[in-house]
Amino acid sequence: MAGVSTKAIKARMRSMESTRQITKAMELVAASKLRGAQMRALNNRTYFGTLFEVMDMISRSSIDFRSPFLTPGKGARPLYIVIAGDRGMAGGYNNNIFRFVMATLTEDALIFPLGKKTAEYFRRSKWECVSDSIPVADLTVGSCFSIARMICDWFLEGRFSSVTIAYTELVSLLTQTPKQTGLLPLTFEAAEPEGRHRTQFLYEGGDVHVFENIVPEYMAGVIYCAVKEAFASEQAARRTAMDAASKNADEMISKLNLDYNRARQAAITQEITEIVAGSEK
Numbered sequence: 001m002a003g004v005s006t007k008a009i010k011a012r013m014r015s016m017e018s019t020r021q022i023t024k025a026m027e028l029v030a031a032s033k034l035r036g037a038q039m040r041a042l043n044n045r046t047y048f049g050t051l052f053e054v055m056d057m058i059s060r061s062s063i064d065f066r067s068p069f070l071t072p073g074k075g076a077r078p079l080y081i082v083i084a085g086d087r088g089m090a091g092g093y094n095n096n097i098f099r100f101v102m103a104t105l106t107e108d109a110l111i112f113p114l115g116k117k118t119a120e121y122f123r124r125s126k127w128e129c130v131s132d133s134i135p136v137a138d139l140t141v142g143s144c145f146s147i148a149r150m151i152c153d154w155f156l157e158g159r160f161s162s163v164t165i166a167y168t169e170l171v172s173l174l175t176q177t178p179k180q181t182g183l184l185p186l187t188f189e190a191a192e193p194e195g196r197h198r199t200q201f202l203y204e205g206g207d208v209h210v211f212e213n214i215v216p217e218y219m220a221g222v223i224y225c226a227v228k229e230a231f232a233s234e235q236a237a238r239r240t241a242m243d244a245a246s247k248n249a250d251e252m253i254s255k256l257n258l259d260y261n262r263a264r265q266a267a268i269t270q271e272i273t274e275i276v277a278g279s280e281k
Contacts, residue, residue: 006267009260013253020249026089027242030235037232038170051218056188058211067208069186069215074158077108079130079151081183081223082122083167083230084115086135093168093176093237094121097230100178101166110160112151114139114227130154136234139227141220148220155184167226168233174240176233181226183219 059065082101084094094117111129113119119133134143151163163184168176 006260006263009256009263013256013260016249016253016256020246020253023242023245023249027239027246030239030242034173034232034235034239037228037235040228047221051214051221055186055211055214055218058207058214059186059188065207065211067211068156069152069184069212071185072162073155073160073184075155075160077110077160078106078162078164079110079112079154079160080105080180081112081114081151081163081165081226082118083136083165083226084113084118084121085230085234086116086137088117089241090234090238091241093234096176097166097168097178101180104166104180112147115230136227136231139224141224144224144227145216145220148223149216152184152216152219160184165223165226167230169229170233170236173236176237181222183222186215 059067059070080101082097084097088094098121105127109127111118111122111127112131113122113129114134115136116133119129122129134147154160155163162182164180164182166178166180169179171177
C-alpha cells in the first residue's frame, strides 16, 4: 500500500508541475500584451483629446449652433457598448464589468457587444444585441472607425436615444475599475455662465458640416482607447490570476513533496520492521 501511495503522490506532483508551467507561461504572455496595450492606448489619447477640443470650439462658433449629435436621439431605447474579454482565466475581470453594467441598464436597453464573453453573457441573459460578437483582440483602429460610423448613422436615423460605452479602466496592475462614459448626445461645458463664447473662425462647408464629420472620428478614438484600456485591464487581471495560480501550485507541490517524503519514510520503516520481525523467527 505504501508503494501505491508514493506512486500516486508522485503522479500528482508531476501534474501540478505541468499546471505551474502553463500558468507561469500565461502570466508572462499577459505581461507582454499588457505593455503593448498600455502604450497604444496612451499614444492615442492626446490625438483624440485634441479632436474633442476642436469639436468643443466649433460648437461655440455661434450662439445658435445646432447639431443632432448635441440632442437626444429620436429613438426611445438607449444603446450600451459593452467591452469585456474574449477568454476567461482572468480572475473576476469579466464578471466585474457585467455586474457593473447590469446595475445601470434599463429594461429597454440595446447592447453592442465587444468581446466574445460579452456576447455570450448578454445573449444568455436574453438581452437584445444589435451586433454579432466582435473579438476584442481583432479590433483595430480601422474597425473602430467602421463601428463608430455605423453607430453615428443609426443615431441619426433615430434608432437610439443615447449611446454609452462601458469598459474596465486600468488603475494599476492590481486594480481595474469598471467605468462607463456617455458618447451621444455630446455634451460640452459652457464657456461662460451667461452662455456660449463665440469663436472668430470660418469653416469651409459650414461649422455644422465640419462638426458632424469630426464626430465619428472622435467616437472611433474613444472606442479604440476604451478597447485598449479594457484589453490592458484584462491582461493585468490575467497576470495577477496566473501569478496567484502559480504560487498556489508551488504551495501544493511543496505539500505533496512533504507527503511523498513521509510516505516514503513510512514505507522504509515498514520494510525494516518486517525484516527485523522475520529475523527473530
